[in-house]
Amino acid sequence: MTSLAHSPSTIADAGLNQPMAWQPVTWLGMSLVVPAAWEILQHARDPKRGKLVFADHRRGRLHMGWAEAKRPPDTERLIEDYRARDLEEDAATQFSSLGVLAGWRGYRRRRGGEVVTRAGRFDDLHMRWIEMTLIWPDGVNRPAERRILDQFAVVDDRQGPSRWRAFGMDFQTPRGLQLRRADVRPGSATMRFSDDRRPGQQAEIRRLSAADAWFDGDAQTLIREQLPRSKWTFEQRFYEGRQVVVGLTVQPDAVWRRLVGRRRDRRDMVWADASGHRVFHVTTISPAARPLEPEVFALRALEFEATLTRGGGDA
Amino acid sequence: MDAVPIRNQEVRVDRRGKDNVVLYVPLRRRWFNHRPFSWILPFSSHRAIGLDSLGAEVWDACDGRASTERIVENFARRHALSFHEARMSVVTFLQHLTARRLVVMVGAMREESAS
Numbered sequence A: 001m002t003s004l005a006h007s008p009s010t011i012a013d014a015g016l017n018q019p020m021a022w023q024p025v026t027w028l029g030m031s032l033v034v035p036a037a038w039e040i041l042q043h044a045r046d047p048k049r050g051k052l053v054f055a056d057h058r059r060g061r062l063h064m065g066w067a068e069a070k071r072p073p074d075t076e077r078l079i080e081d082y083r084a085r086d087l088e089e090d091a092a093t094q095f096s097s098l099g100v101l102a103g104w105r106g107y108r109r110r111r112g113g114e115v116v117t118r119a120g121r122f123d124d125l126h127m128r129w130i131e132m133t134l135i136w137p138d139g140v141n142r143p144a145e146r147r148i149l150d151q152f153a154v155v156d157d158r159q160g161p162s163r164w165r166a167f168g169m170d171f172q173t174p175r176g177l178q179l180r181r182a183d184v185r186p187g188s189a190t191m192r193f194s195d196d197r198r199p200g201q202q203a204e205i206r207r208l209s210a211a212d213a214w215f216d217g218d219a220q221t222l223i224r225e226q227l228p229r230s231k232w233t234f235e236q237r238f239y240e241g242r243q244v245v246v247g248l249t250v251q252p253d254a255v256w257r258r259l260v261g262r263r264r265d266r267r268d269m270v271w272a273d274a275s276g277h278r279v280f281h282v283t284t285i286s287p288a289a290r291p292l293e294p295e296v297f298a299l300r301a302l303e304f305e306a307t308l309t310r311g312g313g314d315a
Numbered sequence B: 001m002d003a004v005p006i007r008n009q010e011v012r013v014d015r016r017g018k019d020n021v022v023l024y025v026p027l028r029r030r031w032f033n034h035r036p037f038s039w040i041l042p043f044s045s046h047r048a049i050g051l052d053s054l055g056a057e058v059w060d061a062c063d064g065r066a067s068t069e070r071i072v073e074n075f076a077r078r079h080a081l082s083f084h085e086a087r088m089s090v091v092t093f094l095q096h097l098t099a100r101r102l103v104v105m106v107g108a109m110r111e112e113s114a115s
Helices: A075-089 A142-150 A219-224 A255-259 B053-061 B068-079 B083-099 B109-114
Strands: A019-027 A030-035 A039-042 A049-055 A060-068 A094-101 A104-111 A114-123 A128-136 A162-166 A169-173 A177-185 A188-195 A202-208 A233-239 A242-250 A264-272 A279-287 A305-308 B004-007 B012-015 B021-026 B046-051 B103-106
Touching: A030 A060, A030 A142, A039 B083, A075 A094, A075 A104, A075 A114, A094 A114, A094 A142, A114 A142, A128 A142, A162 A177, A162 A188, A169 A188, A169 A202, A177 B083, A219 A242, A219 A264, A233 A264, B004 B068, B004 B083, B021 B053, B046 B053, B053 B068, B053 B083, B068 B083, B083 B103
Parallel strands: none
Antiparallel strands: A019 A030, A019 A162, A019 A305, A039 A049, A049 A060, A060 A128, A094 A104, A104 A114, A114 A128, A162 A169, A177 A188, A188 A202, A202 A279, A233 A242, A242 A264, A264 A279, B004 B103, B012 B021, B021 B046
16 A cells, blocks of 8 residues: 555546556445545435445546345346436447446446446345446546446444545544534545444544644644633543644533533544644543543544556547 | 636735735726825725735746646645645635636636647
């Protein structure tokens, strides 16, 4: 794995034998790799139904949708229905079969210069139908298509922690924590989790960028700003080979919580990456009796992978 | 994204240290900006707009050659942002600059220069 500076812009649709950077994405128990220039523009939080949409600089390139199903659908028939619908939209559409590729069934559709790969497979671990639509504006890049479909995997997170790789972050959440919100703004990405079975337990994972313009290295001040009126205590910890600052305080909940012994503690862990461009921030709020340490999330910067593509565009 | 931002040549740039840039935009002189009114009320001939380090960086990148896409790419690379994160910041900032007549966006520069 080669760590690249966050520079996916120049490697979209690399041609013959050019190094192409790829990024791993793990979301709601689905793991895939996509060209690094494809970014998540739409996301869903519901593991039962939703979609992820990836786009390059100009347009959508990959739509991955999922929907819960009680039993595996008749894949052949489903694919045939899609094909019929495409043909209905445009009678001049040309088709070629994808066959069975790494468990995916589907076809390629050509209209003018644009090729669309449509494939589906059943995730029998989580009982959901997964569909992938890849858009190739200038003809299909078969090695890239093969790699995306081939490297897709369903992650068994039913008994253990769930892994997340998205928005420049790579981390895991303890079992039971569900994604409640993912908020991506210029310069920051925040993912919030809470646990329905253990009320009161929450976590927030943040990646802040352009840190060279605003972060002077004072992690304690950054933590204090989260709750300026709270009394913080700070400690230095060693995490992933670096010194990090952890702030501890009592979560300012309603008074009754403390009176009935349901006080919650808040822990904030902050550090800047080696380049100084990004700041990572983990916040946990948990009952005092069951502390949730920020290190549990094993947060680190998402790494890109550079590989050589063999073979170029193809109609 | 192909449009090329070009700086207003009339804008005067005052660099106050590394992270502080002030742009002075000349104001159109109206009838009340002239004497004898100007003897009584000292109207400013320029409007000052301060830029922080990130704003100054985008301003400097508007060299009349780089397209918006190229500026966004470089900004993203320099600050460890994703392309679309950088795009939102840079394009919004360029819109502000355009509204204040500090830059103009010239479209289809590539095609023109190619022909």
